[in-house]
Amino acid sequence: MTALVLPPFVRLGGGALGELPAALRQAGLRAPFLITDPFMAASGVLERVSGLLHDDGFDVRAFTETVPDPTVACVNAALAALRDGRHDCVIGLGGGSPIDTAKMVAVLAVHDTTPAALKVPHVQDEPGLPVIAIPTTAGTGSEATRVTVITDEVSDEKMLCMGAAYQPRIAIVDYELTLTMPARLTADTGTDALTHALEAWVSKKASPFTDALALTAMKRIWAHLPTACSDPGNRAAREAVMQGAFEAGMAFSNASVALVHGMSRPIGAHFHVPHGLSNAMLLPEITAWSLSGAPDRYATAARVMGVVAEGASDAAAGEALVEALRERNREIGVPTPQAYGLNVARWDNLLPLMAEQALASGSPANNPRVPTAEEVVALYRRVWA
Known part of the structure; x- marks a missing residue:
């Protein structure tokens, strides 16, 4: 049920x-x-x-x-x-x-x-x-x-x-x-919505209902977010991203989010990085690490988002998805934690606590591949630069 x-x-x-x-x-x-x-x-x-x-x-x-x-x-x-x-x-x-x-x-x-x-x-x-x-x-x-x-x-x-x-x-x-949102806020909140949709799609709590919402949300947001950033008065793009965010919200509210969100919250709490931006920092590399847990799901996401041809293998589609996420971050100016100016010593010192808090939130347990605390620390290190 x-x-x-x-x-x-x-x-x-x-x-x-x-x-x-x-x-x-x-x-x-x-x-x-x-x-x-x-x-x-x-x-x-x-x-x-x-x-x-x-x-x-x-x-x-x-x-x-x-x-x-x-x-x-x-x-x-x-x-x-x-x-x-x-x-x-x-x-x-x-x-x-x-x-x-x-x-x-x-x-x-x-x-x-x-x-x-x-x-x-x-x-x-x-x-x-x-x-x-x-x-x-x-x-x-x-x-x-x-x-x-x-x-x-x-x-x-x-x-x-x-x-x-x-x-x-x-x-x-x-x-x-x-319509008056600045480009940085548009990019960060739009990537937050994309993360909601992708994580709802691969979540262990996904259902046919949330699947339908997550797929349409990913397709809308991926296609229209760059235009909403570069041409803020574009009503069609703004409408598509807004509807996609609403669909993604309904999807993840009922299917839950996963590892990206679990790891994002401690970054926001300890370093006051805006939530959407910390999600964007994490999304490509956490997706790369998670691929093996649900290769068919990530491949379907890649096909729906149009980053790979329909006939591509699941393995090729998953790799294309990760590369597309990296390229999108470059396109919309998402910095690494290092480039954002976070203090490296404080980052390193807080990693065990951040990993503990990420896992305690429960979200990582919904991920296709569930990490240990040591693996979360290693992922934070991978994302740093």
């Missing part, structure tokens, strides 16, 4: 933001608390969303101080602001960080617990407040997932939290909100 968790109310496409009031009414919600970041507040997007709601008779208050890689302190500050009013739902507006913050705040508003107590292997299915996700980047897929990641700023651990409680009730997926 396959158990699926998906957002029940979705508005998808250009102009979808205008449907937010109608979507709230459809879900029986009246008093949203909006969580976003300083950029959204300064750029006019928050004002636009608040205006839509106020004009339709909704009472909305906002917290605007979320941070990249949301921390426990940030979550607690947003939770305190929510409790100053009377709210029946939480809106996350922005990239993955505001949406992840909104998810955790929505659970803590109802349940007397802490993010640390909610990290995997705990599964939080008992609901909190309903979550409405409005992504302004095309990559994290958080609008489609039952996952949130919160950083413990004391231990530098990115805590993976999972369960139906984090699944947004409403997803507003409007590619027009991504």
Whole structure:
């Protein structure tokens, strides 16, 4: 049996933001608390969303101080602001960080617990407040997932939290909100979405449902991401990448991610490398190491993405996929950890802890080839330069 968790109310496409009031009414919600970041507040997007709601008779208050890689302190500050009013739902507006913050705040508003107590292997299915996700980047897929990641700023651990409680009730997926994304952010979040799709496809928890979503997402994102980076106003490319990110989000939320994500989170926690960028740093070499665990799956991915002819052998297709991922990183300017400027001594000293944290997240266990801690350390060393 396959158990699926998906957002029940979705508005998808250009102009979808205008449907937010109608979507709230459809879900029986009246008093949203909006969580976003300083950029959204300064750029006019928050004002636009608040205006839509106020004009339709909704009472909305906002917290605007979320941070990249949301921390426990940030979550607690947003939770305190929510409790100053009377709210029946939480809106996350922005990239993955505001949406992840909104998810955790929505659970803590109802349940007397802490993010640390909610990290995997705990599964939080008992609901909190309903979550409405409005992504302004095309990559994290958080609008489609039952996952949130919160950083413990004391231990530098990115805590993976999972369960139906984090699944947004409403997803507003409007590619027009991504038209002003800079090239670096477009590349990083788009590669994050590609990683979601590829890892969902090769995950040991994959199903026919997630397979279909993962394959279409890979095809869309691979074809259109370079144009979205080089020609940011290209609506067709932006729409394709946004839809691909949404599909990839639904795929990995139900099939889980694997080794790339497991190894990526400690890099983000200890070195504050943006999540999509750390995924991109890892993706080619982790794929190369994982090939032997599912050669047919990786070969199919290569064929669907168009990096090899349909008649190529599985072995040739797998090697072509790895080389295409390396070439794509060069094309969109993904640096190695060394080139990014990370401190080599600190990197080396932290490798055992990073390997331990990667494996403890559970994601590597879904990989076609499951590493030991020593192998994770060796892979981090391989990726360094």
